[in-house]
Amino acid sequence: MKKAINFIFFGAITILFTKPVLAWVVFDPSNYVQNLTSALTTVRQETQMLRDYLNQVEQLRSQVQAAKNLGRDVIAGEVSRIVGDMTKVKSLIGSNQEL
Numbered sequence: 001m002k003k004a005i006n007f008i009f010f011g012a013i014t015i016l017f018t019k020p021v022l023a024w025v026v027f028d029p030s031n032y033v034q035n036l037t038s039a040l041t042t043v044r045q046e047t048q049m050l051r052d053y054l055n056q057v058e059q060l061r062s063q064v065q066a067a068k069n070l071g072r073d074v075i076a077g078e079v080s081r082i083v084g085d086m087t088k089v090k091s092l093i094g095s096n097q098e099l
Contacts, residue, residue, distance in 0.1 A: 067075075
């Protein structure tokens with residue numbers, strides 16, 4: 001009787017902790033198509049983002065080149081205009097906080 005119990009016990013442990021030699025591979029075509037479509041969409045989006053970044057880089061290059069061609073007096077005038085605008089914004093913010 002003890003041999004039978006040991007046999008059943010070790011048989012159960014063997015079945016529980018060993019991998020089957022044969023395993024069925026399941027292929028779901030609809031899931032495959034969904035995954036492929038999702039991957040292609042992601043690649044398209046990332047490609048578009050890269051194009052957008054390259055366009056931004058080109059715009060920045062042209063802006064830098066245009067800034068190089070400006071004279072110091074033009075730049076100083078623009079800086080003073082921006083500072084004036086910022087002062088106006090600060091005063092407007094202060095007046096709105098009083099309300």
